[in-house]
Amino acid sequence: MKELDPFVLLAVFQEMLGPLLWPLVALVVLTAVAFVTLLVSERGVRSRRMLLAQAIGLLGGVFALWVMATVSSSGFTDAGGPADWVLIALVCVLGAAGTAILVYTVAGWVGHGRCPLCAVLRPKS
């Protein structure tokens, strides 16, 4: 896919997601920043919290597959070849990892009683 033009991809996603696109991008970016900030301020991963986050993440993976099946009007028996399994795995893994990171981050900041936004601005506080 070496010629894939990011602007074309952006245009297509804009048409696909409409007004949802930018809030979704913002959510991903904010979560990523808050997650990294949390890792730095806690000097590593808290394993118990991560375990909980991963457990909930599994549900996120299933949810992502359900969303995908719904928006593409398809069922769970439609996979026909290797490319399908790759896509299913991708959707599931992205959904699971995204949810796990989100849950871990939110739990971390809420647990500390800190506001993530303030933390972004003053990571060391």
Added chain:
Amino acid sequence: MSTFPTSVLSQRTSGSRRSFLLAGAAGMLATRSVDAASPTKVKTQARIVIVGAGAAGLTAAARLSAALDGARITIIDPRREHFYQPGFTLVAAGIKPMDYVVSRTADYIPPGVELVTDRVAELDVDGKQVLTASGARHPYDFLIVATGMQLEYGLIEGMDAKLIGEHGIGSIYGGPQAAQATWRAMSAFADRGGRGVFLRPATEMKCAGAPLKYTFISEDYLTRRGTRSKSEVIYNSNNKALFSVPIVHEKVRMLFQARGIAVNYERVLKAIDPGRRIATFSTASGVEEQGYDFIHVIPPMRAPEVVRKSPLPWPADKNKAWSDEGWMEVDRATLRHVRYANVFGVGDIAGVPKGKTAASVKWQVPVAVDHIVAELAGGKSNALYNGYTSCPLITRLGQAMLIEFDYQNNLTPSFPGVIAPLEELWVSWVMKTMALKPTYISMLRGRA
């Protein structure tokens, strides 16, 4: 300046079959956007008239307005609504609502382009002007004809577009309402079971995969509703093949056999008796009557009258069939008219051996526009259209084959080694249902 447009397009043609990952629901993605490819606009005062604001006309308007500074671009179409036609199949499959395929033409008109809501009544190509039904005159330096094609239900005796949805008659081609009515008729048929008759016309047609798709979809509904065992599904091909690309024909033949879909070759629908539910076909040796509980009628198609009456179609001594149907005599690689150098024919109206899909539009329009822009810049374009055509061939609800090919009947997969063209895949269905429309709309805006 002479190298500019050439280089723009050669990047595009070499790189972007993948761009068509979507147009077939595949493509389009890799195509460079106009703005990215041509940072400097060509200054000109040229008058460019585009006839038809469908897929090809709107795409041409967007690309021309992005590439030219000062040109007077006029696009003329009597219809205010824009139809996303590849979605008709999904409406008629009960997958999408009717409003999925209807939008407003005005929403896609780029700044600086004038939209005239009127029907073009005459293409006066010798006088370099077009005349509209309301009597307005639009002189031009370049003309782009993008009128699409006309459905001729009336050429089937006893058939009328008003019958769609009644008496077990469906036709997904007839427009958004017809697609919706077809879904009701087909769904009622699937509930009861019976004899389903499917066919394609003997003329050129848009999206030659659609008759096959709807056969597969109907067969799948019969199976899902438990009425398949008491039903018959019959597909009537107009000639000796199921698809013009031999390797695709063979694959569809195998799938039809596996699903128990009977095939008749060389059957052309001539008449229909809605009251008695009998369809009359011409065969190689005479006529044949087929009774039906549900029939999917696809009418003969030809160029709109305004083109047929003009000097633009193929002459009969060069191509009798295309002359009768009125397709424009354009060069198959440049889309430029063979006899009128300042006239281009893009989209369904182009008399070329493949094409007649929205995916082909995505490949044809940049070529035609590149030739016009190059000429206005005092240069020459080397951009060529290779016949790229694409068709996500739905083989059951939830699966499709992403078929892409060119003039030489070569398969031209956008994702070789990843998405196999002759494999029934969910990922291809996902492209058809999720990615094709956003890509199509991006194409209309000149952004894909």
